[in-house]
Amino acid sequence: MSRSVAVTDDMGAEQTYLDGLYERLDQLRAQADGRLREILLESGGTPQGRSQRDAVRSHYTEQLAQMNAVENALCFGRLDFAAQSPRYIGRIGLFAEDRDRDPLLIDWRAPAARPFYLATAVSPDGVTRRRHLRTRGRELLGIDDEVLDLAAANGDGREDLTGEAALLSALTANRTGRMRDIVETIQAEQDEVIRSVLPGVLVVQGGPGTGKTAVALHRAAYLLYTYRQQLTRQGVLILGPNPTFLRYISQVLPSLAETGVLLATLGDMFPGVRARGAEPSPSAALKGEPAMLPVLAAAVADWQTVPHDHVEVDHDGYPLRIDRAVCEDARAAARRSGRPHNIARAHFVTEVVHALSVQIAERIGADPLGGENLLSEADLAETRRELREDADVQAALFEMWPLLTPRRVLRELLTDPDRLASAGASLTAAQREMLLRPAGSPWTPADVPLLDELAELLGEDDTLRRRSAQRQRQQAVEYAEGVLEIVEGSRSLDFEDEEEEILSAVDVVDASAFAERYADVDTRSTAERAAADRTWTFGHVIVDEAQELSPLAWRMLMRRVPSRSMTVVGDVAQTSDLAGTTTWDQVFEPYVAQRWRLTELTVNYRTPAEVMAVAADVLAAIDPGLQPPRSVRSAGEMPWAEPVAPGALAGAVVSAVRREAGAVGDGRLGVLVPEALEDEIGESLTAAIPQVAVGEQPDLRHRVVVMTVRQAKGLEFDTVIVAEPDRIIGESPRGLSDLYVAITRATRRLGILHSADLPKQLSAVLPA
Numbered sequence: 001m002s003r004s005v006a007v008t009d010d011m012g013a014e015q016t017y018l019d020g021l022y023e024r025l026d027q028l029r030a031q032a033d034g035r036l037r038e039i040l041l042e043s044g045g046t047p048q049g050r051s052q053r054d055a056v057r058s059h060y061t062e063q064l065a066q067m068n069a070v071e072n073a074l075c076f077g078r079l080d081f082a083a084q085s086p087r088y089i090g091r092i093g094l095f096a097e098d099r100d101r102d103p104l105l106i107d108w109r110a111p112a113a114r115p116f117y118l119a120t121a122v123s124p125d126g127v128t129r130r131r132h133l134r135t136r137g138r139e140l141l142g143i144d145d146e147v148l149d150l151a152a153a154n155g156d157g158r159e160d161l162t163g164e165a166a167l168l169s170a171l172t173a174n175r176t177g178r179m180r181d182i183v184e185t186i187q188a189e190q191d192e193v194i195r196s197v198l199p200g201v202l203v204v205q206g207g208p209g210t211g212k213t214a215v216a217l218h219r220a221a222y223l224l225y226t227y228r229q230q231l232t233r234q235g236v237l238i239l240g241p242n243p244t245f246l247r248y249i250s251q252v253l254p255s256l257a258e259t260g261v262l263l264a265t266l267g268d269m270f271p272g273v274r275a276r277g278a279e280p281s282p283s284a285a286l287k288g289e290p291a292m293l294p295v296l297a298a299a300v301a302d303w304q305t306v307p308h309d310h311v312e313v314d315h316d317g318y319p320l321r322i323d324r325a326v327c328e329d330a331r332a333a334a335r336r337s338g339r340p341h342n343i344a345r346a347h348f349v350t351e352v353v354h355a356l357s358v359q360i361a362e363r364i365g366a367d368p369l370g371g372e373n374l375l376s377e378a379d380l381a382e383t384r385r386e387l388r389e390d391a392d393v394q395a396a397l398f399e400m401w402p403l404l405t406p407r408r409v410l411r412e413l414l415t416d417p418d419r420l421a422s423a424g425a426s427l428t429a430a431q432r433e434m435l436l437r438p439a440g441s442p443w444t445p446a447d448v449p450l451l452d453e454l455a456e457l458l459g460e461d462d463t464l465r466r467r468s469a470q471r472q473r474q475q476a477v478e479y480a481e482g483v484l485e486i487v488e489g490s491r492s493l494d495f496e497d498e499e500e501e502i503l504s505a506v507d508v509v510d511a512s513a514f515a516e517r518y519a520d521v522d523t524r525s526t527a528e529r530a531a532a533d534r535t536w537t538f539g540h541v542i543v544d545e546a547q548e549l550s551p552l553a554w555r556m557l558m559r560r561v562p563s564r565s566m567t568v569v570g571d572v573a574q575t576s577d578l579a580g581t582t583t584w585d586q587v588f589e590p591y592v593a594q595r596w597r598l599t600e601l602t603v604n605y606r607t608p609a610e611v612m613a614v615a616a617d618v619l620a621a622i623d624p625g626l627q628p629p630r631s632v633r634s635a636g637e638m639p640w641a642e643p644v645a646p647g648a649l650a651g652a653v654v655s656a657v658r659r660e661a662g663a664v665g666d667g668r669l670g671v672l673v674p675e676a677l678e679d680e681i682g683e684s685l686t687a688a689i690p691q692v693a694v695g696e697q698p699d700l701r702h703r704v705v706v707m708t709v710r711q712a713k714g715l716e717f718d719t720v721i722v723a724e725p726d727r728i729i730g731e732s733p734r735g736l737s738d739l740y741v742a743i744t745r746a747t748r749r750l751g752i753l754h755s756a757d758l759p760k761q762l763s764a765v766l767p768a
C-alpha cells in the first residue's frame with residue numbers, strides 16, 4: 001500500500017477551500033435560523049395549517065442543530081481520481097448555491113464517499129490519492145496524503161489499513177473520558193458492518209477494542225441517513241450496559257449530527273421505572289431465566305381469588321349472596337378467554353353480575369302462580385347496570401379480581417414470602433430465598449424484563465396512560481425550552497455584533513406560551529415518545545455488550561422490534577453476567593432460527609500488542625479455541641507486575657497511581673479492583689490524590705477512576721492498574737472473563753498489583 005505522507009505544499013489552497021465550505025455553512029445556518037424565527041412568530045390558522053407549520057418548524061430546528069454539531073472537522077478528507085474532479089468528504093453534505101447545485105462536500109455516509117474508506121492500492125476504485133485534512137475549529141493544521149499506487153506497496157503487512165497516519169494519531173491520542181467518533185478513519189472491515197442493509201439480525205462478534213461500540217454508533221448514523229423517512233418515524237434504540245457507559249458514548253452521535261436516537265440501558269426500558277438498584281448476581285441471573293415465566297403467570301393467577309364459601313353484600317337494602325361456585329365459574333370463564341388479566345376482568349365481572357341479576361330476578365320477579373319470571377329482558381338489563389354501579393358489589397369484585405399494575409404484582413411477589421411460596425412452587429426453596437427482598441428495595445435492572453412480562457400478562461394499564469398524558473404537557477414545555485435554546489445558540493456571531501436589536505423568538509414567547517401554541521400537536525421527538533411508551537416498536541435496535549443480556553431481556557427486546565431489524569454487537573469471550581450468553585446461536589434460535597448474519601471484527605485498535613500478549617494467555621485459559629484480535633500497534637511499553645505485602649495493598653495502589661500519572665500526562669488512569677476491595681481502595685486514593693472518581697456512577701472525565709471490572713465494561717483508559725487479579729478471578733464463576741476484560745481496557749500501559757501469588761495466566765508479565 002501506499003504510505004501516508006505529510007504534505008505542506010497545498011495548505012494554502014486547502015485552507016481556502018475549507019473557508020468556502022464554512023461560508024456556505026454559515027449561509028445555510030442563517031437561512032434556517034431566519035425561517036425558524038418566522039415560523040415561531042406565526043400563530044392561529046386551521047389545525048391542518050398548524051400541523052404543517054409544526055412539521056416545517058421541526059425540520060428547521062433539526063437542520064440548525066445538525067449544522068451546529070458539525071462545526072468541528074466539518075471536512076476531513078479528499079479523494080482524487082484519475083478521471084474525475086476531486087471529492088471532499090465531511091460530516092454532512094453541502095451543495096453550491098448555484099442552479100446546478102454542485103456538491104461541495106459529500107456526506108461520509110453517501111455512496112460517493114465510500115472509496116474514502118475502502119479504496120486500497122490493490123483495489124483503488126479509480127482513486128489515485130486519499131487525503132486526510134487535520135483541523136482545529138476552522139483552521140487547517142496539516143495534510144496527510146496516501147497515493148494509491150501498487151508500486152509503493154511495501155509489504156509490511158499493514159495493507160489492510162486505510163489512512164494509517166490519521167488512524168495511528170487517533171489511536172495514540174490521550175483519552176478524555178468521552179468516546180470520540182471515528183468518522184475520519186473508519187477501516188474497511190468496519191465500513192462493511194456500518195453500511196450493511198437495514199433488514200434482519202446482524203451480529204457483530206469481535207474481541208476487545210475492535211471498534212464494536214464505535215461501529216454500532218456509526219451504523220446508527222448511517223441507517224438514519226440512508227433510511228431517513230422510515231427510521232425517523234419509528235426511531236432507533238441503542239441499548240448499552242449501564243448509565244456510565246451511556247454517558248461515555250453520549251457525545252458520538254451528536255458529533256455526527258444525529259440526535260434522534262434513544263440511548264437506554266435495560267434499567268430504563270420500562271416507562272416510569274428507573275431501575276438502578278444493585279443485587280447479587282445469582283438472583284439477577286435467576287430473574288433472567290425462562291424458569292421465571294411460570295412463576296409470573298402463577299403470581300398473576302394468585303390475585304384471581306374466590307371466597308372461601310361466599311360473600312354477602314348489601315344491594316338496595318337487601319342482602320345479596322355471592323357464592324364460591326358462582327365465582328369459580330366466572331373465574332374459569334374469564335381465564336378461558338385467554339385475555340390478559342386486566343382485560344379478562346370484564347368477563348369475570350359480566351359472569352358474576354349475570355348470576356347476581358338472576359338471584360334478584362328470582363326474589364322480586366318470581367310469579368306467585370308459578371309461571372315464568374315476571375321481569376322483562378329490559379328489567380334484567382337495568383338490574384345488571386345497577387349491580388355494576390353498586391359500590392359494595394364493585395368492592396367485592398375488586399377484591400376477587402383487582403385491576404393490577406406490573407409494579408404491584410412484582411413488588412408483592414418479591415417481598416411477600418407467602419405469595420412467592422405459592423407462585424414460585426416450581427422453583428427450589430433456595431431459589432425463592434434468593435429472590436426474596438425487603439419491602440421498599442429499589443428496582444434493579446433484572447426486574448425490568450419481569451415487569452415487562454407482567455405488563456403483557458396484565459394487559460393495558462390505564463393508570464400509566466393517564467400519567468403519560470400528564471407528563472406529555474410537561475414534556476411539551478421542556479421541548480419548547482429546547483427549541484428556544486437552539487434558536488438562541490444558533491444566533492451567529494455577526495448577529496450578536498450588530499448594533500441594531502434583533503427580534504428573536506425568545507423575545508416574544510416564553511417556553512410555556514410556546515408549548516400552548518403547539519398544544520394540539522405532539523411535539524415530542526420520536527425518541528422521547530418511544531421512551532414513554534412500553535409498546536413502542538422501533539425501526540431498528542442496536543444492542544451493545546449484547547453477550548450480557550439474559551434470555552428474558554432478549555424476550556423483552558424482541559417485543560420492541562417485531563421486524564427483527566437489529567444490530568447486535570458483543571464478544572462471547574467477555575461475558576461476565578451469569579445469565580449472559582456464550583454462544584449467539586442460543587440467543588437467536590428462538591426468534592429467527594438460523595436467519596441471522598454473523599460478521600467478525602478482527603483488528604484491535606485499542607490495546608497495544610504488549611498488553612494484548614498478556615490478555616491472550618488469559619483468553620487461552622478461558623477457551624483455547626478462541627482467537628485474540630490482532631493489535632494494530634505496539635506502544636513500546638511493557639506491562640509490569642508488583643508483589644505487595646498483605647495489608648499494604650491500598651498504599652501500594654496510591655504509589656502506583658502517582659507513578660503512572662506521571663507517565664500518562666493528561667490521559668486517564670483506571671484502577672480496576674475486585675468488588676470486595678472497591679470501597680477500601682477508593683477511600684485511600686480519594687484521600688491521597690485529587691481528581692479521583694469512585695462509586696456507582698463515577699465521572700469518567702476525572703484523571704483517576706476506581707471501578708470494578710463489571711463497571712468498566714466497554715470503557716478504556718490510557719493506563720490500567722489491576723489490583724489483586726486472583727480475587728477478581730475468584731469473585732465470579734466467570735472471573736477469568738472479568739480479568740480478560742480488565743486487561744484489555746488499556747490503551748497504553750498496564751500494571752498489576754498482587755498480594756497473593758500472581759495467577760498462572762499472568763506469568764508472562766514482568767516484575768516491576
Ligand SMILES: Nc1ncnc2c1ncn2[C@@H]1O[C@H](COP(=O)(O)OP(=O)(O)OP(=O)(O)O)[C@@H](O)[C@H]1O
Binds near residue numbers: 167207210571714
Ligand atoms: N477506525 C477507527 N479509527 C479510530 N479509532 C478507532 C477505530 N476503530 C476503533 N477505534 C478506537 O478503538 C477503541 C476501541 O473501540 P470500541 O470501544 O468501539 O471497541 P469495542 O470492540 O467495543 O471494545 P470492547 O469489546 O472491549 O468494549 C476506541 O477508542 C475507538 O475509538
